[in-house]
Amino acid sequence: MMEQKSKEEEKKVGVIETWLRKHPLPFKGATRHPLILSIRDGSIDIASFKSWLAQDYLFVRAFVPFVASVLIKAWKESDESGDMEVILGGVASLEDEISWFKREASKWGISLSEVVPQQANKKYCGLLESLMSPDVEYTVAITAFWVIEVVYQESFAYCIGEGSKTPQELKETCERWGSEAFAKYCQSLQNIVNRRLQKASDEELKKAERMFLNVLEYEVDFWNMSRGNV
Template identity: 35%
Template sequence: MTLSCQQLLQKHTQVWHQATVHPFLVQCKLGTIQPQQFNTWLVQDYLFVVEFTRMVAQILAVAPPAHFDVILGGLVALKDELNWFKAKASERQLNLNTQKQSTCTEYCDYMHSLSIMPHPVRATAFWAIELAYNQGWQLPGVMPDPYAEFADRWGNPGFTEYVKLLEQQADEMLQTASETVQHQAEEAFLKVAELEQDFWQMAFNAAS
């Protein structure tokens, strides 16, 4: 039986819900998130994106040439994103030259561990990470300033289309993957969902 990204979402509805619907995002929507919570997320997410960029570069190194355009487009967008994070941190007088919190470290270590996994597993994880942000920032609906800019970065139609292209690439890889590799891809999807939930909670806990 061939595994697909949509099958993963349908099979693990509750797990994925917990990854993409969180009080942190709800309170951004309500405008009640505390500055310490949001600033914690912003700094830690910058540190995460630095390592995520390395992961995407490693995926490019083993991807079929037909997938290059989409992945290279993603890397160009990550260049802009890292600079954007720096600008947002400067506006808030935040220091990005800081240590990762344990949750961020765990996520970054997991992304690094994917480098030894078969490409279908890495492609599935890549899609899941981007989908989590795409849906997480979209689902609450229109957000007030200053959070609208953040929601639009990952919830805009162009990013949504990019995530769909990543899904197509992952599905293509999964079609010819062995049952063992498909199982590993499912485990990667579940791990990403768990880490995403933990990351939101890490930032949310900054108020306590």
């Protein structure tokens, strides 16, 4: 009886929660990076922030076709029509995000047309491009999509959380990904991923878990880049 109950509970917990318990350090490494800690404690070097902003603009431009490719996979492979609305919401919000990057860059005197992608950025955009292949399963692609979004949500929410000393001029940036609305969107993605993983084959589960860890590494490399540790 006891054993039955714990198995039931495990089912309710969801695969993502079990991964987060199994791999706390990689997740913490990506969401509590020194760059984020320096925003939160106010010691951030503005040159690092500007470098992150410029590189992230290029990343987001590459992220748009990736999210569009996840939308196509959802249309072809999903067992739930509601997935498309969640992903479509993500695509739509990226238009506003790109405009925001342009405004923010001009505020900081950054000429976006002159930004050259650094190595870690090129590598990460290469990963996005590889995930656009029709050979990559919807479950694996949507897992990557969720991790990419949740790292920013967890990181920037920490910068505006209780006790933070984030400089006023960086608060809008932190709000963009640290807001309640963005957290809700990430939760919707997480629900899709958990549902898909519950039905996945062992092989697909392994692929998705490897992707989860891979993306966390790419995120750390991306933060490192902005601190000059390419």
